[in-house]
């Protein structure tokens with residue numbers, strides 16, 4: 030082969046990726062208990078650490094229920110970034126220590142992607158994480174990435190679900206504790222497990238009223254005696270039928286006995302979903318982690334790309350988050366050659382009961398038995414439970430089909446994946462990035478196909494893992510090579526020569542002109 | 547599980563739009579057809595593309611333009627096809643280029659107009675002061691790839707065609723100069739004729755019977771935003787981007803640099819240790835910038851996803867659609883990166899080749915495999931169509947380049 034015959038493809042990515050704007054030896058995403066402990070441990074060992082946390086969130090994301098189900102139950106104070114920043118610092122005293130240790134703490138900063146090289150991604154010069162604030166985005170190169178993104182709310186929809194005042198347990202906790210901006214007073218909590226009890230206790234301690242805990246099973250799932258003593262009613266064998274309300278928001282929770290019978294309503298301004306929580310694995314998935322189900326039935330990062338660690342609730346609920354964060358930092362430090370004392374390995378003890386799946390499915394079935402199939406499951410795309418079961422095309426097409434019309438039939442063609450149902454029904458395709466419907470859709474799919482929940486393949490997460498405006502995500506500029514080589518589609522000149530010209534003398538002349546930039 | 551019938555008159559390998567359309571066209575003729583797909587139908591490029599249906603360079607162009615407006619009716623399921631295109635230029639150079647393409651189409655009898663900035667802004671509400679003009683095609687268009695894939699699949703099943711998913715073909719079986727069937731992860735399947743439409747894997751599968759089809763796989767990325775009010779024409783692009791506004795209102799756009807990948811295996815198994823077979827990257831920042839430039843009035847709209855797909859390219863970037871002379875019961879296709887829009891016509895051509903030995907509606911002779919007979923085997927290197935020079939990553943995930 031003569032060297033002069035060899036050309037390079039200047040339209041290909043080559044080395045044109047935007048270079049990192051800054052670097053850190055260890056980047057920690059999430060300043061909750063796990064992330065904070067990890068960052069502090071790493072800084073104390075002498076590492077150069079960047080700690081990123083999205084709180085205080087911009088009002089835009091809070092309004093979209095990203096990342097938690099805030100349910101439109103906040104005061105106008107959340108729109109004041111400066112005040113919220115102070116509030117976040119007050120609510121999270123560990124941040125002060127982080128600042129004092131010289132950690133580069135970035136608050137109000139979103140991690141929207143993390144990228145690591147591999148067999149089908151050879152163009153990355155180094156592993157990077159994509160960050161953004163309310164005005165711009167930038168790229169940070171890292172040697173180690175510790176993902177401590179925590180948990181989010183497990184959400185079930187029901188009639189009236191979009192009425193202001195339907196919140197998640199974690200969303201409510203954030204509004205009360207992190208933001209001091211909860212705009213409600215009297216709460217009905219759905220669920221009676223540990224999460225529900227903890228949320229009720231937190232709300233009572235903060236001076237709010239908890240009218241009742243509602244449970245679809247016949248007995249409470251955790252010890253509720255202290256709550257009863259504080260005047261909280263425990264309603265078992267009931268599901269929520271509807272959030273009653275007006276333009277201002279929820280006025281009552283309408284409950285229906287699961288076994289059938291008279292409905293009853295309990296006056297409240299807030300209905301809080303506290304059946305469960307879900308590890309936030311979006312960033313780990315995008316970074317290239319293999320996602321697998323753990324024993325507690327949660328999807329968590331399994332095999333991780335080199336240099337990436339996941340810790341705290343993001344790695345699976347129920348561990349001691351701070352201890353897990355210390356352990357993750359210790360592992361990261363050791364891999365970097367820092368001198369570290371092996372820290373105690375956090376206990377694997379999962380606090381989640383063994384029948385988590387069964388319990389969640391009991392809620393889903395009870396909601397479907399009492400509420401029927403015409404309830405919207407995916408609010409962004411207006412997909413009802415029935416649309417899912419019947420695999421109906423989205424409403425904007427106005428083309429209902431009565432053929433091939435069930436999940437069951439689709440399941441006969443092979444394992445049903447949630448990504449496929451997304452494509453067909455558009456469930457989970459909206460701006461909230463499926464935070465409000467992902468688990469629910471999987472449960473409805475399990476019911477529709479008569480298969481165990483664990484057999485439903487999870488839909489993948491995609492960057493940006495926060496829905497950010499074009500104007501914020503837009504790169505400041507293209508690298509010079511990218512400007513020069515940018516082509517709409519590969520830039521193969523012969524590809525666009527009209528067929529009739531191929532093999533004629535016009536071909537060469539055409540090839541000289543054909544470039545689709 | 548009930549006993550599975552392990553033969554068919556025609557077996558199609560690959561459940562992308564090419565294989566699905568071919569199988570559907572054959573089933574319309576009452577042929578007993580079985581389509582074998584390693585994953586889920588449309589999972590690869592066919593469900594991840596821009597949806598563009600305007601391929602003026604192809605001999606199948608007229609058939610593409612004739613068929614799309616009828617596809618919803620022919621298939622019985624919505625494809626979300628919308629006609630017309632607007633290509634917006636932000637520089638004079640872009641405008642001249644887009645007009646050049648318009649002229650090629652005009653010479654074939656298709657109507658287009660050049661719009662000035664004001665007319666462009668009237669037609670495209672998100673256009674800004676930076677637009678220097680646009681070309682407005684009164685033909686062409688786009689459809690929804692994911693919906694189209696499923697429409698083909700359901701239409702095929704309605705006609706009695708069979709689809710076998712989650713089954714990978716590992717080799718082709720040839721005896722006495724004829725294809726007898728295929729070896730798969732579920733054992734052997736026999737057929738009288740084989741249609742190969744396995745996208746990036748087409749070359750490696752053909753190699754199992756010693757036939758050489760040169761293709762190089764590459765990865766390309768797209769982004770999509772939250773929905774916006776519908777524009778009059780959905781197919782608005784330009785500024786180095788391709789894409790469309792979906793009927794739901796989302797802006798879905800791609801373009802810019804691609805990454806060449808290593809050759810693939812016959813059954814498409816991802817490379818050892820691969821974290822993700824179709825990773826997207828921070829290119830989404832660059833796509834966002836280009837899209838914001840294209841639609842300055844949509845800068846506030848939120849990006850909600852990005853993704854990547856894998857495309858195979860032949861050395862000249864043109865498809866191969868060919869019934870071989872030996873074995874003569876094997877029809878081979880690779881659409882080389884322009885296969886979605888052409889798929890209704892490609893399927894028709896494949897049907898003709900399988901049933902009649904020749905395409906009935908146009909000459910496709912220049913798309914035969916024979917044109918690569920004398921191609922040097924190191925053509926990828928010669929053309930520079932090779933993965934970035936990164937040899938490996940160190941324990942920090944940093945690129946180790948073996949640059950001379």
Ligand SMILES: Cc1cc2nc3c(=O)[nH]c(=O)nc-3n(C[C@H](O)[C@H](O)[C@H](O)COP(=O)(O)OP(=O)(O)OC[C@H]3O[C@@H](n4cnc5c(N)ncnc54)[C@H](O)[C@@H]3O)c2cc1C
Nearest residue numbers: 560562563564584592595596598715745747855885886887
């Ligand atoms: C980001 C992007 C944007 C694009 N934009 C456009 C556009 O706007 N307009 C346009 O016309 N085209 C576009 N394309 C190109 C277009 O998507 C492809 O040309 C087209 O989808 C090819 O279809 P196909 O059926 O030939 O191949 P594929 O879609 O690749 O399908 C091949 C199928 O074969 C299966 N398969 C492979 N090996 C085996 C095996 N061993 N056994 C069984 N099954 C196997 C695969 O799983 C796959 O489903 C784009 C592509 C991408 C990725």
